[in-house]
Amino acid sequence: MTFFSDLAKTLNYAGRNGLRETMVAASERLRSRAGAHYVYRAPSDADLDLQRTAYRARREAGEELPLISFLVPVYEPNLHYLEAMLRSCLDNTYQNFEIVVADASPEDAGEKLAESFSTDKISWHRLPKNLGISGNTNAAAEFARGDYVALLDYDDLITQDALFEITSVISEFSPEIIYTDEDKCDEKAEKFFEPNHKPGFNVDYFFANNYICHLLVMKRELFLALKLRSTYDGAQDYDLMLRAPWSEIRHVPKVLYHWRTHQGSTAGNPGSKDYAYEAGLLALKEHFRSCRIDADVIHSRHRGFYDVTYQPDIFTARKEVGVVGGKLVDRNHRIVGGMMDEAGRVAFAGMHEMESGPMHRADTMQDVAAVDVRCMQIRDELRPVYQAVFNASYETHIMKAGEDELRIMSLEFCRQARNMGYLIVWDPRMSRRME
The missing domain is CATH 3.90.550.10 (Spore Coat Polysaccharide Biosynthesis Protein SpsA; Chain A)
Incomplete structure (x- = not known):
C-alpha cells in the first residue's frame, strides 16, 4: 500500500504545484525517510x-x-x-x-x-x-x-x-x-x-x-x-x-x-x-466572517493546510498582531535567518527555501518568539520601541550593526513587543535574499 499511496500523493502534488516544487518536495521526503529513526516507546x-x-x-x-x-x-x-x-x-x-x-x-x-x-x-x-x-x-x-x-x-x-x-x-x-x-x-x-x-x-x-x-x-x-x-x-x-x-x-x-x-x-x-x-477551508472562512476579519483563504501547496491573506493587511485586520517577519535566504537558496526562538536560534537554518520541514512548519504561518529585523514589518504603535532598540527609525531601515548584534536587538525588540501583548507572526511568504 505504501508505494501506491506515495505515488498517488506525488501525482496529486505535482498536479497542484508543478514539477520543480514536486522535485524539491520528493527529495525532502526521501531524505526525511532515510534519516527517520522514530520508534514509539510505550510506557514500561x-x-x-x-x-x-x-x-x-x-x-x-x-x-x-x-x-x-x-x-x-x-x-x-x-x-x-x-x-x-x-x-x-x-x-x-x-x-x-x-x-x-x-x-x-x-x-x-x-x-x-x-x-x-x-x-x-x-x-x-x-x-x-x-x-x-x-x-x-x-x-x-x-x-x-x-x-x-x-x-x-x-x-x-x-x-x-x-x-x-x-x-x-x-x-x-x-x-x-x-x-x-x-x-x-x-x-x-x-x-x-x-x-x-x-x-x-x-x-x-x-x-x-x-x-x-x-x-x-x-x-x-x-x-x-x-x-x-x-x-x-x-x-x-x-x-x-x-x-x-x-x-x-x-x-x-x-x-x-x-x-x-x-x-x-x-x-x-x-x-x-x-x-x-x-x-476545513469553509470552516476557516466562516470563522473569519463571524469575527469580522477580512481575510482571503485558499488551499496551500500542502494538503490540509491553508494560506491566509489579510485585507488590507494583517495589522489592520488583527489588532493583536504587532510584528510580522519572513525568512532570510542566501544565494544558494538556503535559509540563514528569520524565525528565532527566545535564545536566538534560527529555525530551519540550512534548509532549502522551498522545503517545508516537519509538519510543513517551514512553509506555514505561525506565532513565534522572534523574527529578524532584516525581514520585518511592524505596526505603527511599535515604532517608538523600534527606534529605542535599534537606534534608527523604522522608515530608514539603516542597519550598520553586525549580524550577531542585529540578532540580539531583534530578540529584544520582539521580547518587548510580546510583553506589550502583541503576537510575533512568521510568514514564510515574506523573504529577503542575502548577498
Missing part, C-alpha cells in the same frame, strides 16, 4: 504499574476523579479495528471512563462484539438513522455522563497511559480543552511513524492547519453548548475548535494517540478525503 510495565497504583490510591482516598467519556460514532465498522480500539481504551491505567458508542449501522455486529467484553464501561446506543459523523457524535454526547468528552475514531487507538496523562493535567489545571501529540500506525498497528510533536496552542499555525486533531478532550458542558456542525463534516473538529474559547487550552506533549492508516483513511491517503480539506 513498571511505569504502568506505578500509574495503576497512583490511580487506586487516589480512588481509595476519596479524591474526586474526573469521568472521561469517549465519544465514538460508528457506521458499518470494521470489526477488527473496532475491537482493537475498545481494548486500547479498556487497557488504560486510569479507569474512570466510559466508551459511548453511537451506532447508525443497519446491522448489530458491532454491538454484539462490544457485549463480548462483558464490561459496563461500554455504553452502546443504536441510532434510528445515520446522521453523519457530526450528528452521530452529537448523539453520543447526549448519552455521555462524563465531566469531559474525548473524540475518538473507532479505527484508531489510544495508548495505555493516555487517560492517566490527560487527567493529571485536568487535576492540576482544570482546563476547558486538552490535546495531545499523536503518530500514525499501519493497518496492523505494528509499525508506528510520522509522529506529530505539536506546539502549544499557536493561533496562526492553527489557522493554517488543524494540527490539534487527535486526541481532543473537552469539558462536556462546553461540547454540548457548541456541538459539531454537519455542514463541516470531515473537518467538524476543526470547526468546533474555531468556535471554542482559547483561553484555557492545555497541550500534553506526549504521543497518546495512534492514527491508523488504511486505504480509506485521511492518514493513509490524504487525497481520499479532499472533501475534508474543503470543509
